[in-house]
Amino acid sequence: MTDLPDLSTDTEAVAERRDEVAAAIRDHASDLARSLARLQGGDYGRRSFRTDAGEWTLKYEAGDVEFLLFEPRSGEPVYVVSTKQPPEPDALALAAGDYAAFVRSFDAWVASLGGALDDAPTEFPEPASTADVVAERERVLSRIREVCTAMVGELDRYEGDDYGTFTARVGGSRWELKRDGAQVSYLRVGGSDVVYLLSQYGPPSVPDLRELAPDVAAFVAAYNEHVAELTDTAERLEL
Incomplete structure (x- = not known):
């Protein structure tokens, strides 16, 4: 009888790498979620960002990331970060390849807000007494x-x-x-x-x-x- 190869080691290695990448993205996305929450205000919110490869949606709750969704131009949507189990390795690999572009899109949006309040007035009439x-x-x-x-x-x-x-x-x-x-x-x-x-x-x-x-x-x-x-x-x- 021919000996079958032991695939358990390869499977464990892939799962460990998947978990490592998913955790790294989650930690980074948590920082983005806190920044987004501070800019948009409130305990709950979301915002979408476009890249050449698709669209990312970052949703936060209580100042932390609730989910990070990547919707590629072709293929199935991927919940890169969620409250459920991590995505499949191939789906995570696809999203991870575009994550840096997502961060650049996020940074560009933040930069676009610079100076937005420069002309906002801070002097107002005194409120009438009741x-x-x-x-x-x-x-x-x-x-x-x-x-x-x-x-x-x-x-x-x-x-x-x-x-x-x-x-x-x-x-x-x-x-x-x-x-x-x-x-x-x-x-x-x-x-x-x-x-x-x-x-x-x-x-x-x-x-x-x-x-x-x-x-x-x-x-x-x-x-x-x-x-x-x-x-x-x-x-x-x-x-």
């Missing part, structure tokens, strides 16, 4: 909060539950006052486009407050009418 309008908003909201606190206090005393709501339609919109005991949980207006006039999350915008503030009086009037109905019902009770 202190007065914020103070005015708080003045209006404080009065709304004061009235609503009085309303929920009365509702808490009447209903006796830990939580409750009072709703009314004002100007075609649904108003809802929710209480947590005798404290205001929120006052909101609307349905799918709801606006919170009072809440734990923050104040409404000034345009929303300006639009809705005139209807607060009508909401309070609806509450007073509700209480009057309850009073009338109580007066008609007979023992």
Whole structure:
């Protein structure tokens, strides 16, 4: 029987060389990815670069290379760097032969950005203060909060539950006052486009407050009418 050649040594050598080349490219591409991330900004991004042999796409995530794709003019695309296994040796060899051209294309793009901001202005008008309008908003909201606190206090005393709501339609919109005991949980207006006039999350915008503030009086009037109905019902009770 003829002895067969031992191919395991050759296979291991090819795999080791493949891993060595792939690791070297990954280390270098990581530096490019960090530079690209600094120039483009953000934690995620990508950019493509053309060479005579094809197109390279460098994608970064959290400032490091996520993948490096080489798409030759003829042949299958090669993920030179990726989160998966390394490419086949012949595919890696094809890409490695054009990697230097890719780096030159990257460098040329970086060089093209030189002086791009030379004429960018750095002197700007002073921003207008919002202190007065914020103070005015708080003045209006404080009065709304004061009235609503009085309303929920009365509702808490009447209903006796830990939580409750009072709703009314004002100007075609649904108003809802929710209480947590005798404290205001929120006052909101609307349905799918709801606006919170009072809440734990923050104040409404000034345009929303300006639009809705005139209807607060009508909401309070609806509450007073509700209480009057309850009073009338109580007066008609007979023992």
